[in-house]
Amino acid sequence: MQTRRQLLHRSAVLAAIAALGPLLPSLAQAAEPLRMRTIPASGEMLPVIGLGTSRTHDISLDDVEMEALLDVLRVFVEGGAKVIDTAPSYGNADRVVGELVQRLDARDQVFLATKVSSTGRERGMAQIEASFKALQTDTIDLIQVHNLQDTSTQLGLLRELKEQGRVRYIGVTHYVESAHDRLLDVLKQEKVDFVQFNYSVGERNAEKRLLPYCADNGIATLINRPFTRGNLLSRVKGKPLPAWAAEIDASSWAQLLLKFILAEPAVTTVIPATSNPRYMADNILAGQGRLPDERQRQLIVEAFR
Known part of the structure; x- marks a missing residue:
């Protein structure tokens, strides 16, 4: 039997989509709240589905597409999701995310993650301060050293900001399998709360060492490139969903890809x-x-x- 909280969650998702047009067929069967997992460093719970912003959120604040992105955020929040991952290197994405969150008055409902991708302490600090301004917040939930750029220097700076209470969690990122060994080396040498990397049906290298290491050492993981920039979905375009997808409550190819990733407990x-x-x-x-x-x-x- 569904709890009152589950019913309210389901109603919120349905209401968010109803405002956008015909319902996705599978929403009629959705009966559970969004699955949650723990940040090992703190015990805080995060929903397993988040939102990336590379390419999609690199627009001007007066672009007509801002309305669609606001609808994305509305569905995201009302559906129970929290983690929004952005970066200064994603063009205008930091500013767009900050503006959307402000317009929806949703700061308390989202977990803001951005990155630092500079060399040297002074440049790193300048970029981080720009992210605080762009995101329109006094506290950033997670800042990550992007693609392991000047990792030691930037992590030292992030630890200072964490001690000051301006940053809640720190981490490192990369997006290609060839960097997984480097990520592992950093994780063994530096204490971080999060690591972000690529993992999907088409890129499974993380299963060998990276995911097991994170599980054994209490490091939260953010997974990027779940569709390998759409390449995986293009392989099944026009094909009917297999009947066995219903066994795992999947009603789309994208859901199958995401559920494959989420089946990994790390x-x-x-x-x-x-x-x-x-x-x-x-x-x-x-x-x-x-x-x-x-x-x-x-x-x-x-x-x-």
């Missing part, structure tokens, strides 16, 4: 980027319902070959 939150409110709703559904077992994960792998 994954904290996956952050697919989108500028489409309906895709945002579809992604949220991946964080509800059953997850695949090993047999079902193999079926997903085979479906995308």
